[in-house]
Amino acid sequence: MKEFSHLVGWALLLIALAVVPLFVHSARWIDFLEMTLFVAVLGQGWNILAGYGGQYSFGHALFFGTGAYIQAILQVKLGFSPWVAMWFAVSGSVLVAASVGYLSFRYGLRGSYFALITLAFAEAFLVLSRSLKSITEGGNGIQVALNQDPEQAIATFQFNFAGPFLSEYGFYYTIFIILIVAFAITAWVERSRFGAQLVAVRENEDAAKALGINAFRVKMGAICLSAGITATCGVYYVQKFLFIEPGIAYGPAKSVEALFAPIIGGLGTLLGPLLGSIFIHGVGELTKATIGQALGGRPGVDLILFGTILILVLAFVPRGLVGLLQSGWARLTGGRDA
């Protein structure tokens, strides 16, 4: 019964996400929806490693940026098709994740030490991407050539001039499909032995080892999966904005965005990153439109509010919006768990 109602809930949610852009005709609001799903996927990538695995990365920009740079470099410098480049982008990012994971997990770095190591690697890559000018064009960033031929829209993975429907909705449905894949992977993690072992490592690593779990291997699996999902966000970013530069790729902004949504939405839950992302973007737009306007359109008001919300959530709803919904639902249905 519980399984069934979960399935129905997810089906309704996905249908809603599938049709909602059809009721929206302003490009600004389509952008808003795209960015909401984009951050939900970014958050889900982080959530697999941190929410389920308890390994709090503070440098997920490392995986986002590596995916984005490989996608851009292979297209611009080597003339790869974007559809081929993306596989290299994802695998390259996974390879970086495996190296960072090997170094940290082999030597048993946990908690804040792991967070610092990931942050350090992201910063190192930021410096590298600025200085390796022959490959990355340094601070100027890499520009992917804009395709204006509608016939080539699919081949170039650029929907800006793709004709009536695609040019409007192409990127929305791209990120929607990525979201479905990322969430399906996470749903599999939740129901698999790998996921059970990952959660066991999060809860108590020594007990997990005593019960026959190879904690090192489980954590390596998690960081690779996490990086793979995060790298698809990098691929998406490059195709949509046709531009990448060091600050966007490896700066701390993406690392923070990746952890913000799942923490607010509910750590280690499937729905958490999506709920969190919807909440953050909704509140962000609302503040910009109300308080921001009242203060004369000054930027940054939403950021101050985000900080406040994050503190409040961590202090009062550690299980996030999902936890809030679950206890609300339990109260409504008279105590049985949701």
Next chain:
Amino acid sequence: MLDVTGLSKSFGGLKAVTDAHLSVSEGQIVSLIGPNGAGKTTLFALISGFLKPDEGRTNFLQTDVTGRQPHEICQLGLVRTFQVVQPFANLDVRENIAVGAHTRIANRKLALARAADVARLVGMEGTLDQPAGDLTIAGRKRLELARALATEPKLLLLDEVMAGLNATEIAELVQVVRRVRDSGVTIFLIEHVMQAVMSLSDYTYVLNQGVMIADGAPKDVTSSPEVIEAYLGHGAAERVAKMGGANA
């Protein structure tokens, strides 16, 4: 089944375990006793791979497992429980036990079903859906046992599963341990509750200040002067003998 030869471990200048020899044969319940700080838990950690010995070997089922990783040793069929219980607090009892079951079973549904079976064996079938963090201390001790059992061990190392329990709970758990042995699992346990040691064990080792000072049938061991002195201090054996009671 388990043969430990010359195992030693020091932490800095402290010799926690010195030249320990012991063996456990299949189907037995063997106990390890000794005063607080004798090095019992350290010895368990050495056998189960959580600590690497400075010297000596551990043979399990004719395989040298010295210095192997805990998860490898567990997969071979030797599993330990923790004296300080380590539940996965945010998971319910069924999920906790299933983590152990996953060591042998890949399928999630089968592992959860196996968890329910194991819970029945240790008398936890009523608390399957409770979060492990909400269990009483007796419940947590049982959960430690259940999770370890779910890995389908051949040899189970129990580190003070009776500590902190009341007399009724101890009596129940003694029954459970016996049932586990009868189901074909060999048991090696550390225990302070003498009532449990005396009634359960076929053979007993006594460790004091890292050195094995006696071994034999539980009754003989507990009347040995050396053991009485280890527990009650120098000269105690003489006084106990004078009082005419060997029931130390």
